[in-house]
Amino acid sequence: MSDTALGHARHVVTENPVTGFALALFILFVLAAIFGPSLVPYDPLASDTANALQAPSGQHWFGTDQIGRDIFSRVVVATRLDLGIAAASVALVFAFGGFAGLVSGFFGGWVDQVIGRVSDTIMAFPLFVLAMAIVAALGNTVPNIVLATGIINFPLYVRVARAETVQRREAGFVDAARIAGHRDMGVLLGQVAPNIMPIMVVQMSLTMGYAILNAAGLSFIGLGVRAPTPEWGIMVAEGASFIVSGEWWVALFPGAMLMTAVFCFNLLGDGLRDIVDPRRRT
């Protein structure tokens, strides 16, 4: 299986260079997140008012902001925080939402009812507004952003995991496993879960992008990460007031970085979906 999957993956990457490109970009982002802070030319927090609002140049590739900080350094350093928040929230929701959906779909009954009600309640809010409310109520900290982003993605994970589980619960191989002597939990974890895992991984890649956007959006309106911490959303917010006076670089570079990261995860998710389920190609 892994042999054919790998072969198929290689086939997809060669057949679809976009996925290969996304993969390369992804690796780049991961490297920036790990090694960025020790590689950047300037201290991301060091201000230099003499050199405030400098356009991009050989010295400051992405220019400097209103108090003279190097935007390139800030943008690179921010990668760790932005991706970290997104990855943590996706991991959180994958574990809880995925498991809830699995259990909900497999056992049905009151478990399904309760999990369904929780999902419905979350879904009753516009999701970004709910995230705002959670962070505003719990306080402006990184763990709270992670939590809020996880919570608003919960219904999505439940729905995907539940739908896939229900579909497989009806499949003959689940009955076959019972006949072969597996009990509920054995069937659930040993037979159903591995089968829906690839789809959940695709889901994770697709929601990474959304999680990044959500966290940056919160910071943009002043919730979440606080200045002067380098974070893409805040940096765009700080640059916003200079757009009308023509200092485009202050907002553009962090915004472009943000966009590229999200784009990368979306492309990767689409590519992974092609690998997992070639029939669902869009």
Added chain:
Amino acid sequence: MSAATPAAAASQSVLDVTDFSVEFRTRAGIVRALDRVAFSVGRGETMALVGESGSGKSVTAYALLGLLDAAGRITGGSARLEGTELTSASPAALSAIRGKRAAMIFQNPRAALNPIRNVGKQIGDVLRRHAGLGARAAAAEAIEMLRAVGIPDPARRAGAYPFELSGGMCQRVMIAIAVATRPALLIADEPTTGLDVTTQAVVMDIMGRLAAETGMATILITHDLALAAERSGRIAVMHAGHIVEDAPTKTLLLYPRHPYTRRLLAATPTAAGNLADLRSIPGNLPDLRRDDLPPCRFAARCDRRLPACEAPMQWRELEPHHRVACWNPA
């Protein structure tokens, strides 16, 4: 199989197919799905096209009516519907023929109907397109068609949606759509597969009655030899894109001549036989993507194979109306 004279009387024939070939271009190569298929169907006649999965019986129907998907194309031969050549007809001309002069019904009737349009309107759509009726006249005629296919309380049922009807009812609606314009030819592609046998019997009765009343020719595509035996006047047996034998139903069942037909009959459970008397068919269908397909695609599975079988296939008319594509018929 070239230069074949179709068995049915030419004067009465509705559809004449000769040397009809179809290919599919796929990633894994060209599938030679149909090879020089030839048959004809006369007015009021029901011909069954019988074969196992992959034999090409459905492809034949789709290709005739111009319903092949983008990968498939007709590579040769001729198909004349009441004198009109179908293989060279433009898409617009085919669209004008479909549903008017030649209609088709499918298996899985509930999925084959538009789920959010009531059945009366779905019948009406065909009438408005092909019979030039206005909305009101089409609606009235649709109710008459529902009555004609034996649906009780047709005026009320015309407002029903497919999900509100049983599978058998849906198939009757399909038949009503197909015969609404009194086509000369009806192609029924596995019309009762998936329906219960009691429903199957009723649906087949209705098709038979309508064919008798209107004189339309029917092609019944089925994998079920027994159903073909009961419901057709003539059977053409298909194997791997070839028609291998074509004979009046009784003749074919009593005196099958092609080795594949004999094998197929020997594998079909009957009301009286024993399991021990049944024989399976050894081997598999040849891979139709091969470039070196043998002239007889059954040769590799055949126990009557001769050196002569390497020669190009030809039809042999063993007796009037009984043709077989075999060098060594039984």
Added chain:
Amino acid sequence: MRGLLLRLAGSLPALVAVIIVTFVLTRVLPGDTATYFAGPTASAESIAQIRAELGLDRPLPEQFWSYVQALVHGDLGMSLTTGQPVLTDILARLPASAELTLCGLLIGMAIAIPLGIIAAVRQGSLADHACRVIVTAGVSLPVFFTGLLLVYVFYFLLGWSPAPLGRLDAFASPPPAVTGFYLIDAALIGDWETWRGAAAQLILPAVTLGLFALAPIARITRASMLAVLGAEFIRTARASGLSSRTLILTYALRNALLPVVTTLGMVFSFLLGANVLVEKVFAWPGIGSYAVEALIASDGAPVQGFVLTMAILYILLNLAIDLVNRALDPRARHT
């Protein structure tokens, strides 16, 4: 009719859930609610006073009961920033947000639905490739960033747009309020100059939201149209020789629209969130920027009122979508 009433009743649990969650978020969770409500500059006495005023010293069920009672009477508290009842503020600002969101949605739908249809009908064509690029790029755009880019290009570089500062030029006066939608109100009295001014202000933020809504709608339209075109009943329709007009519009499109309508609920959820960000970028005097200002001032009641309003709006939207769905899909009427 009975189904309609049942559906109305069906959105009650969501409403109850929303009220409970808002209550829990503001009153129960850690963090001193009185300090939060009193604002950052409050003294110890005023905090104590507010605590008593809010009844925070009473048991939770009792607090909840008075909270619900206040809600029923439309009492969402007072805004410390504006000094007005929150309900008054929100009602005054809601039309601005509604006009913006609806225009954004209309722009998104007007482009996305035809694009999705063409992409599906002509698979592999230029339109199809364009659709795929737009879909993937579109969902990757941070909406606040798109807005800023548009401002830079159309205001700073080209000078085609007015400054991104609200619904009307500072010197213009708004049309008399009928609907609160400037475009409609100005048109009603035939004041086309004001109409043009309002439209000029509206176009950039609305396009920003439209670009945001475009991707998910185009994606689902294309996918569902493709699925429907491959369905068996389309094959039946083709076998019946129906014209391509009937085939695509009556048979394929109506079926394909069902998932699109359902997805609009999700799109609305995103749009209402994006609305907050866009209002901030364009200094749009809607309820989103109201909430953001209150958040910065740590003014609790407006934030809570905003969350409730958004959630109730969203419930109503979902109700509307459900009704449209019922009208389109006979199967939905039976469940």
Added chain:
Amino acid sequence: MSGQIGNQPTPPEAEGPLLLDIAEVSKRFPVGKTGWLSGKSHSLVHAVDDVSLTLARGETLGLVGESGCGKSTLVRLLARLTDPTSGSIRFGTRELSAIPAKDFARDPDRARIQIVFQDAGESINPRFTAADAIADPLRQLQGLTGDTLRQKVEEAATLCGLPLELLARFPHQLSGGQRARVGIARAIGPRPDLLVLDEPTAALDVSVQVTILQLLVSLRESLGISYVFVSHDLNVVRLLCDRVVVMYLGRIVEVGPARAVFDAPLHPYTRGLVAAVPRLDGVRADALRLVGDPKSPIDPDPNACRFHGRCPIGTDRCGVEMPELRRFAGGRQAACHYAEEAPA
């Protein structure tokens, strides 16, 4: 698991001639929404209603009926995949109905009741190879590992005519006939006493069907397994089964030796069913037609014959008095007020 005395699994030789004895088994499912406001619905689908039947050791019992007749539910009941609402299921000397389905997976009798599923492709975990699939019950139920396991897998495959080189393949790499053989090999691996065959050849072409049916006959002879064979194809049932049970809307309408039932049906439904089966020798002009559709299985009238309204010979009595299964000569039973023995 089951500690009661007298309810222990018994060695087969100590048991009587009956392998399976099902008495008055019913299965009902609640239907309708159970929402917050709409309240709990009390409507029930009577999927299986008051079914009693027996299976002798070495016998093959056919179960026929049309879609919705309850045969799939009955299969799940006697394979102990679902719990009956009421009634008794005796397997050997042991009462199984009291053991919840979710615990039966670890029951010692699990290995003795196995199923061959309808769609062989779908019943094999797509992540399993043929060998994994066949090995799974052997590992779970008999604790086999290593070489013993491999040996048993190969033995089962060989018995089912599955070439050993195919064992490493995934289901999508096998043909329909080969998948069917994997399904059968998996089921006979633990050497069950009862094998439930749920439409094992429904998806196969006739040429392949024959080989699978013949394989089943040879396994029955060499392993001494009893079969419950479910099919909608009466001709196939007649070929394979000693006795046949005909179901209609959850109830048994006729039981008897297969040939007798099909050649001279007692119940009007069976008559209609038999008449509807296409025959190679052509249609009979006087064929009986069952028009209309079955009634709804939701909350059916307990006092009316389920076939009433569709029945060609029914009277008012059938609407007010549920016919019970009556015994007829030759070990036959039929549930019809007007069933009469065919003249000899």
